[in-house]
Amino acid sequence: MTQESRQQSATYLNFSQRQWAHLRDSVPLTLTDQDLDALRGINEQVSLKEVSDIYLPLSRLLNLIVNSQQSRGVILEKFLGKYPSRRPYIISIAGSVAVGKSTTARILQALLQRWPEHPKVDLVTTDGFLYPLEDLKQRELLHRKGFPESYDVKHLVEFVAAIKSGEQGVTAPVYSHVRYDRIPGKEIEINQPDILILEGLNVLQNAQDAGAQGHSQYVSDYVDFSIYVDAPQNLLKQWYIERFLQFRDTAFSRADSYFNHYANLSDEQAFETAGHIWDTINGPNLVQNILPTRERASLILKKGPDHLVQQVLLSK
């Protein structure tokens, strides 16, 4: 047994893909045609078998956990004589660049919204809290994009704290992968959701991390349930390069794309360029700042080839 699997078996219940898929059987869950259309719109590459084997049991688990928090509200109501103010349940999704955090987050949002008890599920990515590109350039942090120092952590924590305390009209900047920067003047407004899904590289970071020190509070202080999407590093690099090649043929050719000059790269040049960005930025960030936070997660989804989840680890 490796040190990694020994550590994980001490703190996590370990399910194979098949064992996990069975856990949805106890409550029959069916998807309507409308649900299926919505899910296909999220990412055509995700198979519906994957949705029902992996994400439906996960949405069932989350539904049970959120309900238990709502029951706690009822107990407090009896004790206090009034229902405590609404506090959104916060689920975070962490993991490497290109592991599929956004896709996982959007699938979960769609599935959780189907449960009658908590229809309002909002989704925010921490990408919006990266410093603007100009600031990153001035501070010579462009080659550190995604590292802890490239985020406005104070702003991010204030945002999450305001949502958790039940405030209305809480806003966040919006990031665009095409522009490679936040969109000037554009904001997302969050209004007392039942559940907030917060997705980003840095959501499990805290004061123990060398690169993330110097703050009095962290996002993880406000998170109720955390998910880490995991995959072997060779696959992550491959997925990053594949996405880069896809973008070269689509988004990069847009006039407002930061990577517009990459649109005409040959296959070989694009492969080289993406591999270099991975080896110099995203790979080192994964090893130094993201992977060390994995075992803090309440649940780990371990992916293999084709993005298929092969193992699920649930914190004991």
Ligand SMILES: Nc1ncnc2c1ncn2[C@@H]1O[C@H](COP(=O)(O)OP(=O)(O)OP(=O)(O)O)[C@@H](O)[C@H]1O
């Ligand atoms: N479940 C899945 N099945 C098949 N392909 C997937 C799945 N999830 C993600 N992908 C593909 O993997 C790539 C990365 O996915 P996504 O953009 O969701 O990752 P991310 O972790 O949010 O990345 P980033 O941090 O760079 O924004 C995309 O090309 C996407 O189409």
Ligand SMILES: CC(C)(CO)[C@@H](O)C(=O)NCCC(=O)O
């Ligand atoms: C925006 C982040 C940091 C996270 O999603 C990432 O996609 C990124 O831009 N990384 C920097 C290196 C690169 O261009 O991939």
